[in-house]
Amino acid sequence: MEFCDIEGKNFNNGFTDVSLDRATFFDTELQLTFKLMSLVGVNETTELCKFRVDGEHLAEPECTAQ
Structure with missing residues (x-):
């Protein structure tokens, strides 16, 4: 699986900055x-x-705004 966008915007050219704030595994x-x-x-x-x-x-993924 390749996960490179949110809401149709690519991480490489759809945002000025993308950072992973937290990762939690259950x-x-x-x-x-x-x-x-x-x-x-x-x-x-x-x-x-x-x-x-x-x-x-x-x-x-299922992504939602916080």
Whole structure:
């Protein structure tokens, strides 16, 4: 799986800054919290992305603004 975008914006060219703020692992879920700085405006946003874990496989993430 390749995870390189949030809300259709690519990490490489859709934001001025992307940083991993927190990573938490549970038995059936991986949670990643990102701090994102938009190309337009000056607002920093936080997105929580949850990946369901099934054995050695990760499902596609479900990301929500915090």
